[in-house]
Amino acid sequence: MSQVITVRRDVLAEAKADAALARERLASRGVFVINLLSSPGAGKTTLLEQTAQRWSGSHSMAVLVGDLETDRDAQRLAGLAPTAQLTTGGACHLELPLVQRGLAALGDPSVEFLFIENVGNLVCPASHDLGEHFRVVLLSCTEGDDKPGKYPKMFRTSDAMVITKTDLLPYVPFSVATVSEDAKRVRPELAVLQVSALRNDGLDAWCDFLLRQRDTFLAARS
C-alpha cells in the first residue's frame, strides 16, 4: 500500500533562500544589485557603456555579463568598469551559482552598483532570482508596443522598464503611451524611462533614477 507524504513546499524554496542571503550580504556592504533583462539586441550593453561613462570618477560600478557564448559584451565594457563574462554554454538564463562565481572572479568588490546583464531572453530569466535588489527590463521601439502583456511574468517581476532606441520612434508604429499602459496593467508600480544612446537622450535621467533608487533602498534599511 502506498504511503503519501504531504509537502506543500515551493520546489525553488532553497534557491530562493540562497538568493535572499546573497541579496542581504551585498546590501549590508552597500552594493546595490541590478538585474538587466531584455530580448537580444534591445540595448543592455550599450546602456551599461553609457552608464559607466557618466559615472567614471564619481560612482563605482561592476558588471557581470551573461551570454551563451563569447565574451564580446565583456570586451566592450572592460575598459569602462570591472567586468566579468559569465558563459552559460547553452542555458538561456543566468542562475545564482554562476553569478556568485562571477562575483568571486571580480574579487567581490564593494562597489555602489553591481549590474548583472542577463542573457537576452524575455522568458526564462524572469523565473530566476539572482539576488538582485532591482530588476530592469529593456524594450526597444522596434519590438512592438504589445509585448508586456505577452510576457506577463517578466514585466510582473520588474521594477522599471526602459524604452530604448527612442530615436526610431518617428519611423516605427510604436506608442510609448500604449506600451506603458500595457506594462502597468501587469505591474502598476512599474517606473518607465525612455533613452536613446544614439542621440544621447534620457541617459542622465536614467543615471539619476538609479542613484535615487539606491539611496531610497539604503535609507529604508537603516
Add this chain to the structure above:
Amino acid sequence: MHEKSLASAIWRQATQLGAERELGPVEVVEVEIGPLSGVEPELLTSAFRQLTQSLGNDAELRVLSAPLIVLCENCQNESQLDEMAFRCQDCGYGLTVVRGDQLLLLSVAFAEPVTGQPDHRG
C-alpha cells in the same frame, strides 16, 4: 530546457524525502502550477518522464492547476484573477500575488519497500 532542471529538482526532493523516512520507491509526485509560475505543465511532465525512465523508474508526475489569487493590501480583499490586470478594481492599488506564481511540491506517494528492505533508489 528550464523544465528539465525543475524536473531534476522535483525528483531530488521526492527521493530525499523517501530516503529520510526509509520508504519504498517513488510512485506519484503531485505538484501545483499557476498562471505565473513560469512553467509549462506538459513540458514539465515530459521532462519528468524522461528523467525517471532514464533511471529505470516509472514514477508519475501529476500536475494540478492553481488559480491566480491576489490580495489588495489596501482593501485586505483576496480575489481570483482571470486576466493579467493587477490593479484593485475597488481602490486602484497594485495587487500582490498570493497563489499561482510558484511551482509547489504538494505530495509524494511511495510504494512499499521491496522485501521489507528500504528501497529508495534514484
